[in-house]
Amino acid sequence: MAEQIPLIEARHLSKHFISKSHRLGGDKLIVKAVNDVSFDIMKNETLGLVGESGCGKSTTGRLLIRLLEPTSGSIIYDGRDIAQYSNREIRGVRKELQIIFQDPFSSLNPRMTCLDIITEPLLIHTKMSRTERTEAGYELLNYVGLPKQYALRFPHEFSGGQRQRIGIARALALKPKFIVCDEPVSALDVSVQSQVLNLIVKLQEEFNLTYLFIAHGLNVVKYISDRVGVMYLGSIMEMAGSEEIYEKPLHPYTQSLISAIPDTDVENKRQRVILEGDVPSPTNLPSGCPFHTRCRFCKKECSEAKPELKEVSPGHQVACLLYE
Amino acid sequence: MGKLLEVKNLTTQFKVDKTKIIKAVDNSSFYIDEGETLAIVGESGSGKSVTALSVMQLVPDPPGKIAGGEILFQGKDLLKYSKEEMRAVRGGDISMIFQEPMTSLNPVFTIGRQLTESIMLHLKLNKRDAEDRAVEFLRKLQIPDPVRRMKTYPHQHSGGMRQRVMICMALSCNPKLLIADEPTTALDVTIQAQILNLIVKLRDEEKTAVMFITHDLGVVADVAHRAIVMYAGSIMEMGPVREMFRNPLHPYTQGLLGAIPRLSTPRGQKLYTIPGIVPDLSQLPKGCPFCTRCDQCMDVCHQKKPPLRRLEDGREVRCFKIERGEEIG
Numbered sequence A: 001m002a003e004q005i006p007l008i009e010a011r012h013l014s015k016h017f018i019s020k021s022h023r024l025g026g027d028k029l030i031v032k033a034v035n036d037v038s039f040d041i042m043k044n045e046t047l048g049l050v051g052e053s054g055c056g057k058s059t060t061g062r063l064l065i066r067l068l069e070p071t072s073g074s075i076i077y078d079g080r081d082i083a084q085y086s087n088r089e090i091r092g093v094r095k096e097l098q099i100i101f102q103d104p105f106s107s108l109n110p111r112m113t114c115l116d117i118i119t120e121p122l123l124i125h126t127k128m129s130r131t132e133r134t135e136a137g138y139e140l141l142n143y144v145g146l147p148k149q150y151a152l153r154f155p156h157e158f159s160g161g162q163r164q165r166i167g168i169a170r171a172l173a174l175k176p177k178f179i180v181c182d183e184p185v186s187a188l189d190v191s192v193q194s195q196v197l198n199l200i201v202k203l204q205e206e207f208n209l210t211y212l213f214i215a216h217g218l219n220v221v222k223y224i225s226d227r228v229g230v231m232y233l234g235s236i237m238e239m240a241g242s243e244e245i246y247e248k249p250l251h252p253y254t255q256s257l258i259s260a261i262p263d264t265d266v267e268n269k270r271q272r273v274i275l276e277g278d279v280p281s282p283t284n285l286p287s288g289c290p291f292h293t294r295c296r297f298c299k300k301e302c303s304e305a306k307p308e309l310k311e312v313s314p315g316h317q318v319a320c321l322l323y324e
Numbered sequence B: 001m002g003k004l005l006e007v008k009n010l011t012t013q014f015k016v017d018k019t020k021i022i023k024a025v026d027n028s029s030f031y032i033d034e035g036e037t038l039a040i041v042g043e044s045g046s047g048k049s050v051t052a053l054s055v056m057q058l059v060p061d062p063p064g065k066i067a068g069g070e071i072l073f074q075g076k077d078l079l080k081y082s083k084e085e086m087r088a089v090r091g092g093d094i095s096m097i098f099q100e101p102m103t104s105l106n107p108v109f110t111i112g113r114q115l116t117e118s119i120m121l122h123l124k125l126n127k128r129d130a131e132d133r134a135v136e137f138l139r140k141l142q143i144p145d146p147v148r149r150m151k152t153y154p155h156q157h158s159g160g161m162r163q164r165v166m167i168c169m170a171l172s173c174n175p176k177l178l179i180a181d182e183p184t185t186a187l188d189v190t191i192q193a194q195i196l197n198l199i200v201k202l203r204d205e206e207k208t209a210v211m212f213i214t215h216d217l218g219v220v221a222d223v224a225h226r227a228i229v230m231y232a233g234s235i236m237e238m239g240p241v242r243e244m245f246r247n248p249l250h251p252y253t254q255g256l257l258g259a260i261p262r263l264s265t266p267r268g269q270k271l272y273t274i275p276g277i278v279p280d281l282s283q284l285p286k287g288c289p290f291c292t293r294c295d296q297c298m299d300v301c302h303q304k305k306p307p308l309r310r311l312e313d314g315r316e317v318r319c320f321k322i323e324r325g326e327e328i329g
């Protein structure tokens, strides 16, 4: 069970990328990937992050563990603001902050054996001897349910689910406190997804881990998270307990997102709220509420000022003028 | 309603190296009624796309080959058609939407030109009428400003918009059968909901039959009347979606449904897992293709492949556990 002490506090966090326009000699474009988001992740909690492609989920995850430098804002981790840490200072906390990537195929070095991949972080970040590292490596294999005899095989000899286990073992090597799980099961076959999900849940209990769990599959996020945040165009629109947000979604965007989930429950078919149009470009954000261009309840004020994320009932926050 | 498409004992194989031949589709039989939507579900590599490509006769040859069977469309065997005749069927009576719309839209022609030419060819309309029909369909697909869109190129549109143009192209020629191969897999959920909604609406208006391929059982529950579950090239179970999801008969179907968290699954409840991984088609076990991963496996399952049985209520299943019904292949 999650404790009520924050492990990570993100405050007014933003990340803007500069990217060149496709046209020759074109202007520089600013991609506003994450815009002024603030939230806490409690110790031992799983916070789910959902939203459509390009809404800034991965960028948020990478900021939290400082794989990216924020444009502005602060990240309080365990009492320290790591937002402006230099590369050297980050190395000091790197052990505690890890990530599991979506694509188990490209995230592993094809020329390294499974054991070397898993123990590489130990080589970089600890003074352990080779024997100690090997021993730790075998223990990690055991934790993630990979047979010992796989240790000296190369990534291409493994299936997708097995590779994802290698990625998880590697993330665990330094005994981290916090892991960003960036779509860890999206690339896997259905029959293998649940194996990996069960493993992620089991490891959290065993090692008191705190997770940020990013996924497209909203059923998966609901199943695995204590709380869920909904992102749209770089902003958090709503955040609440996972049961609450699926049962009583408040934001019009959350309502349509949840109604759009394909579910195998043939007995309880839900009413769809179909959204019109496409997501606007993050290089050209709408004024005011980022969702107002597609919102069925849009009022004049919605295009004027961006609503803040506000608590409307205990533990349930929403950024929408309907609830002011 | 009559059978629009009836596939009998279809086997499609690929030569994977000098000595090895794999059966991507192994002795498959199924049908689609007029106006009906049949879903084909299964994990990656189970033979869904190859089934669709076989019906369209677009299996790359070599290395692929339709090794046997019949594909009856309105009673006539498409496998006996000449190349010319088949070309007229494709995009006419049967049209197909692919997962990645860019592979089937030509980047150098405007959307309007591609739509109009296809309508002129298949519906034998003049240019003017074809253009009108194209605009009408773009409007039906809720594409804003359709007249201006006709003059744009595919790369100027988002993934969801391109997929809508593809659907427009597929449906504007008034096909009797639409084959949709993962038409929404690459899209976000809200865009997926838009597109599925449109496919269902147009299919109902035009009374088009649909073969809907997906690996997402949630999508099946939304769009299909009946479904086929494929595993390693074989049909394991077939039946009306509601009955099948309520009471799956094959251990593989049971496993798939149990492995996906439903919205109603309580947090932390351990998910059912199917042990192991999908086998390589060149190394299938001797008996039932699923026997190495099945938690209800018996001795006989390792010895021979179970026959498909037709049960009393229109369902079919390939499993030795089920002994009632009639053996059909």
Ligand SMILES: Nc1ncnc2c1ncn2[C@@H]1O[C@H](COP(=O)(O)OP(=O)(O)OP(=O)(O)O)[C@@H](O)[C@H]1O
Binding pocket: A017, A018, A019, A031, A032, A033, A051, A052, A053, A054, A055, A056, A057, A058, A059, A060, A282
């Ligand atoms: N290094 C970068 N340079 C420029 N733009 C970037 C960079 N990384 C991300 N972006 C842009 O920032 C936005 C947010 O991207 P991000 O990867 O965080 O989205 P996401 O929510 O994880 O999407 P997905 O679900 O597709 O993984 C996108 O518009 C993306 O194109």
Ligand SMILES: Nc1ncnc2c1ncn2[C@@H]1O[C@H](COP(=O)(O)OP(=O)(O)OP(=O)(O)O)[C@@H](O)[C@H]1O
Binding pocket: B014, B015, B016, B024, B042, B043, B044, B045, B046, B047, B048, B049, B050, B051, B060, B063, B064, B215, B281
């Ligand atoms: N051109 C080809 N050459 C060789 N083998 C092929 C070819 N096309 C398909 N196959 C094989 O046939 C089998 C079935 O492939 P198919 O594309 O039908 O799978 P699928 O069910 O559509 O999977 P996915 O969900 O990944 O699209 C696979 O084992 C695949 O490797």
Ligand SMILES: [Mg+2]
Binding pocket: A057, A058, A059, A182
């Ligand atoms: Mg991402």
Ligand SMILES: [Mg+2]
Binding pocket: B048, B049, B050, B181
């Ligand atoms: Mg396919």
